[in-house]
Amino acid sequence: MTTIQTGAARYTGTRVHRVEDARLLTGRGTFVDDVTRPGMLHACFVRSPFARARIGAIDASAALALPGVRAVFTAADLNPGVHEQWYTSMGKNVPDTPRPAMAEGEARFVGDPVALVVATDRYVAEDAVELVDVDYDPLPPVVDYATAQGGDTLVHEAYAGNVAGSLGGPPSDDLTAALDNAAHDVHLTIHQQAYAPVPMETRGLIAEWSGDELTVWTATQAPHEVRMFLARVLGIGEHQVRVIMRDTGGGFGEKVIPMREDMCIALAATKLPAPLKWIEDRRENLLAAGMSRHEHGDVRMGIDDEGRIVGAYIDHTQDIGAYPAPWPVGTAAAVGMLFPGPYRVPLAGFRTTSVFSNTSARIAYRGPWQFESLAREVLLDIAARRIGMDPIELRRRNLLQRDELPYANANGMPYSDVTPAETLDQALAMLDYDAFRREQAEARAAGRYLGVGTCTYVEPTTTGMSYYGTEGATIRIEPSGKINVYVAGGSTGNSLETAVVQLTADALGADIADVRTIQGDTAVTPFGAGTGGSRSGSMLAGAVRETASLLRAKLVAIAAHQLEASPDDIELTESHARVRGTPTASVSLARIADIAYFKPHKLPPGIDVGLEASARYRAESPTIWANASHVCTCEVDVTTGAVTIDRYIVSEDCGPMINPNVVEGQIAGGSVQGIGGALFEHLVYDEDGNPLATTFMDYLLPTATDVPVIEYGHIETPAPGPGGFKGVGEGGAIGAPPAVVNAVADALAPLGVEITRLPLTPAAIVDLIESAR
Amino acid sequence: MGDIEIELQVNGEASRAAVPPRLTLADYLRERCGLTGTHLGCEHGVCGACSVLLDGEAVRACLVFAVQANGREVTTIEGLGGPDGDLSSVQAAFRDHHGLQCGFCTPGFVVSVTAFLRDNPDPTDQQIREGLSGNLCRCTGYQGIFAAVRAAAGESTTAVAVGGSGTDPGS
Numbered sequence: 003m004t005t006i007q008t009g010a011a012r013y014t015g016t017r018v019h020r021v022e023d024a025r026l027l028t029g030r031g032t033f034v035d036d037v038t039r040p041g042m043l044h045a046c047f048v049r050s051p052f053a054r055a056r057i058g059a060i061d062a063s064a065a066l067a068l069p070g071v072r073a074v075f076t077a078a079d080l081n082p083g084v085h086e087q088w089y090t091s092m093g094k095n096v097p098d099t100p101r102p103a104m105a106e107g108e109a110r111f112v113g114d115p116v117a118l119v120v121a122t123d124r125y126v127a128e129d130a131v132e133l134v135d136v137d138y139d140p141l142p143p144v145v146d147y148a149t150a151q152g153g154d155t156l157v158h159e160a161y162a163g164n165v166a167g168s169l170g171g172p173p174s175d176d177l178t179a180a181l182d183n184a185a186h187d188v189h190l191t192i193h194q195q196a197y198a199p200v201p202m203e204t205r206g207l208i209a210e211w212s213g214d215e216l217t218v219w220t221a222t223q224a225p226h227e228v229r230m231f232l233a234r235v236l237g238i239g240e241h242q243v244r245v246i247m248r249d250t251g252g253g254f255g256e257k258v259i260p261m262r263e264d265m266c267i268a269l270a271a272t273k274l275p276a277p278l279k280w281i282e283d284r285r286e287n288l289l290a291a292g293m294s295r296h297e298h299g300d301v302r303m304g305i306d307d308e309g310r311i312v313g314a315y316i317d318h319t320q321d322i323g324a325y326p327a328p329w330p331v332g333t334a335a336a337v338g339m340l341f342p343g344p345y346r347v348p349l350a351g352f353r354t355t356s357v358f359s360n361t362s363a364r365i366a367y368r369g370p371w372q373f374e375s376l377a378r379e380v381l382l383d384i385a386a387r388r389i390g391m392d393p394i395e396l397r398r399r400n401l402l403q404r405d406e407l408p409y410a411n412a413n414g415m416p417y418s419d420v421t422p423a424e425t426l427d428q429a430l431a432m433l434d435y436d437a438f439r440r441e442q443a444e445a446r447a448a449g450r451y452l453g454v455g456t457c458t459y460v461e462p463t464t465t466g467m468s469y470y471g472t473e474g475a476t477i478r479i480e481p482s483g484k485i486n487v488y489v490a491g492g493s494t495g496n497s498l499e500t501a502v503v504q505l506t507a508d509a510l511g512a513d514i515a516d517v518r519t520i521q522g523d524t525a526v527t528p529f530g531a532g533t534g535g536s537r538s539g540s541m542l543a544g545a546v547r548e549t550a551s552l553l554r555a556k557l558v559a560i561a562a563h564q565l566e567a568s569p570d571d572i573e574l575t576e577s578h579a580r581v582r583g584t585p586t587a588s589v590s591l592a593r594i595a596d597i598a599y600f601k602p603h604k605l606p607p608g609i610d611v612g613l614e615a616s617a618r619y620r621a622e623s624p625t626i627w628a629n630a631s632h633v634c635t636c637e638v639d640v641t642t643g644a645v646t647i648d649r650y651i652v653s654e655d656c657g658p659m660i661n662p663n664v665v666e667g668q669i670a671g672g673s674v675q676g677i678g679g680a681l682f683e684h685l686v687y688d689e690d691g692n693p694l695a696t697t698f699m700d701y702l703l704p705t706a707t708d709v710p711v712i713e714y715g716h717i718e719t720p721a722p723g724p725g726g727f728k729g730v731g732e733g734g735a736i737g738a739p740p741a742v743v744n745a746v747a748d749a750l751a752p753l754g755v756e757i758t759r760l761p762l763t764p765a766a767i768v769d770l771i772e773s774a775r
Numbered sequence: 776m777g778d779i780e781i782e783l784q785v786n787g788e789a790s791r792a793a794v795p796p797r798l799t800l801a802d803y804l805r806e807r808c809g810l811t812g813t814h815l816g817c818e819h820g821v822c823g824a825c826s827v828l829l830d831g832e833a834v835r836a837c838l839v840f841a842v843q844a845n846g847r848e849v850t851t852i853e854g855l856g857g858p859d860g861d862l863s864s865v866q867a868a869f870r871d872h873h874g875l876q877c878g879f880c881t882p883g884f885v886v887s888v889t890a891f892l893r894d895n896p897d898p899t900d901q902q903i904r905e906g907l908s909g910n911l912c913r914c915t916g917y918q919g920i921f922a923a924v925r926a927a928a929g930e931s932t933t934a935v936a937v938g939g940s941g942t943d944p945g946s
Contacts, residue, residue: 017873019870019871020870020873022878023869023870023875023878024860024862024870025878026875026877026878026881027856027862027866027869027870027875027878027881027885028812028852028853028855028856028860028862028866029810029811029812029813029851029852029853029882030812030853031812031878032811033811033814033879035805035811035814035815036805036811125795125797125798199913200913201877201879201913202814202816202822202824202877202879202880202911202912202913202914203814203816203877203879204816249877249878249879250877251814251816251877251878251879251880252876252877252879252913252914254913283818284816284817284818284819284822494877495876495877495878495914496876497876663873663919664873666873666918667873667876667914667915667918667919670915670916670917670918670919671876671913671914671915671916672916673916674915674916674917675913675916697817697819697821698817698819698821698822698911699819699821703911703913704916704917705907705908705909705911705917706903706904706905706907706908706910706917706920706921707904707905707907707908709916709917709918711918711921712916712918734916
């Protein structure tokens with residue numbers, strides 16, 4: 003059965019069916035928990051029940067006596083095996099924060115792995131976990147990062163005042179003067195709660211040690227990084243590690259780098275005679291897979307009496323938990339650098355401080371710097387309300403226009419190829435903003451509270467730096483003329499297989515049904531940094547372009563020789579080489595491949611046998627900028643505090659689209675994660691550091707009844723680079739929280755409510771309304 | 776407690792085994808039957824990824840013990856399409872409307888929707904949303920899933936009828 007549209011002139015830009023779907027729809031995908039190895043053992047972690055405790059004696063004798071238990075490992079067994087521990091994206095020279103495999107000496111959050119039980123069966127392993135007796139001596143924890151800075155109680159002794167690092171500094175004298183003298187000096191503190199990527203598939207891996215080779219099956223966004231990282235941990239060569247992933251059930255940043263449990267399982271596997279599987283359960287995932295977004299900013303913006311921004315400053319503080327991954331200090335700078343956003347802000351500054359707490363690790367999550375947009379866009383709405391100006395009008399007076407580009411913002415971020423004014427206009431036209439304002443006024447007269455909120459942002463995608471700056475592809479046109487494309491992979495729902503097949507079919511003039519792709523096995527795929535940083539579209543397009551151009555030249559040469567035509571007259575289309583203007587003169591790809599492999603005497607002079615090529619793409623620019631505007635309307639029930647989102651519009655400029663279905667799917671998924679963050683999701687701790695949201699009954703993900711129909715608008719400005727493509731994976735999660743917060747705040751503005759703290763649960767909204775009375 | 780003998784029908788085939796009483800139906804299907812399309816997303820009955828049909832009713836296989844399925848009929852995601860790989864109308868609608876991304880939650884959705892459309896062949900939009908609200912998806916924002924169910928509901932419902940306990944989809 004053909005599930006893809008074949009015979010098209012061009013596949014890029016069309017809504018072709020996904021090549022992933024046939025197996026995933028029928029239960030035949032291969033996620034890590036679906037992999038079984040002969041003799042495989044199962045692991046389960048003993049985790050600290052205390053936010054902070056000295057770890058005393060660990061007595062595993064009762065656990066080891068349980069039939070089926072094969073081993074119990076502690077820090078003493080595993081941690082000495084760690085040779086080097088650092089992430090390729092960061093390099094080994096950053097002042098990295100601590101990251102032991104197993105908790106050693108002290109447990110630093112509830113869920114900190116203290117011991118590892120290995121048994122013949124997961125049920126037995128879980129039984130045995132209950133039998134491991136750990137002598138804990140509880141210590142006072144640092145639970146609230148916001149008050150932890152400068153305190154005497156320390157998460158890590160080596161970090162005075164609990165500060166892992168700080169970048170930037172106080173506002174310059176010029177900026178201070180501009181803010182002090184502005185007609186409107188708006189100063190707020192905005193707080194965001196901890197929430198998390200929460201992929202539907204938890205983390206997991208199987209590690210199989212053969213004596214001098216480690217094979218790992220895992221759920222990852224970046225198989226090659228898992229390979230490099232674990233090779234360093236074990237002190238073996240990169241070529242002694244093979245990492246395999248086929249299907250990964252979502253990542254959103256959580257699976258972009260291996261974490262402490264991955265180290266433990268790989269280390270334990272080297273001490274066992276059989277493969278070892280660990281599949282995280284949901285409770286562990288919500289306890290220990292990390293959190294994001296927990297931060298606040300003291301923000302200040304000066305606006306003149308004509309509504310022009312004269313300066314902006316953010317003093318940003320983020321919770322990094324006990325064992326952040328990766329090093330969080332450098333990445334936080336993006337919050338400050340991007341705080342001016344798509345606006346004309348002549349003077350700006352920032353400081354960002356990363357503070358430890360005895361909670362789950364800060365990890366990457368889709369648009370890790372999104373607080374810049376939340377803080378700026380919420381501040382703009384509050385400023386507009388205080389000034390007495392429509393928030394759209396305030397934005398329009400300050401949004402960068404096309405003729406101002408390229409434009410370096412006041413922190414030096416060099417924007418180019420963006421269209422923030424256009425996306426805002428398009429989204430507001432889709433809404434009919436004026437009509438909504440009329441409807442809102444009528445509703446208010448009738449005692450109903452409707453609101454509209456927006457967010458416009460610019461977003462750096464596809465970083466061209468070091469580890470992320472290159473991507474390779476190998477293309478094999480097989481002897482039959484069928485095509486396999488090999489790229490690093492790391493697809494976690496973002497349709498990299500489909501995208502690569504589309505791009506390759508076009509690059510070689512092949513029928514899409516003749517193209518397949520192999521991804522996610524480090525033994526056969528070229529190095530690549532995987533899914534992250536909204537990089538895959540542009541980078542894979544570059545890799546396919548570079549490699550396909552080598553093969554195109556060869557196909558054309560062989561075809562021209564065969565058809566006795568000039569190479570300049572050969573075109574490749576529908577898996578045939580044809581002589582332009584002479585439709586009858588053609589040779590199939592299958593025939594060319596047959597010649598290339600098996601009839602070398604028919605090859606033109608100087609052309610080698612075979613039809614296989616490898617090449618690498620080097621990013622053409624340090625960053626590809628994308629942008630979008632989100633517009634949300636809602637109704638708030640002022641009695642119950644319930645928010646109903648009525649319309650949700652995203653106008654985005656990601657350049658030309660490889661596959662509009664995939665683009666819109668990314669926007670929708672990211673936006674709904676952002677809606678969840680604004681309204682529901684909260685990885686909350688009590689004052690003793692006990693996590694209170696460790697099931698899906700407590701950690702509330704949006705459901706189908708919570709989300710609106712998302713409407714899409716596209717503005718298409720090509721980026722520098724292959725195909726003009728920009729990144730689109732992360733943006734939805736950046737734009738949604740401020741749009742939702744602003745919509746709720748707009749609805750409640752008549753009641754005098756000002757919103758500066760998330761999430762907007764019904765209880766929080768009722769509290770806001772009551773305290774405004 | 777010793778193992779218990781069970782015999783059930785799985786996707787139309789007899790399945791017999793001696794199982795521990797605490798073995799979940801999900802683990803039985805995945806580990807004993809090799810039917811790994813039933814996925815475990817939470818193991819506490821909220822996410823719906825492990826949904827299967829038990830005598831035609833959608834249930835969470837993580838909340839059912841294998842012994843409770845003794846003598847009953849189970850249909851998993853692997854049993855919904857045609858034997859030659861043809862997609863059911865619900866599966867095809869998910870493909871046509873980008874109703875899946877990573878695919879981890881997808882089997883649970885397809886199973887739940889299959890039962891939902893059998894019982895509600897002409898649902899309103901709100902009924903569809905409520906019907907979907909027992910399954911969690913983190914990738915799609917439910918946009919493609921909703922569109923897929925809307926489209927599948929518009930088609931003939933004959934293709935979605937699955938073995939069951941005598942529920943008459945036409946009544």
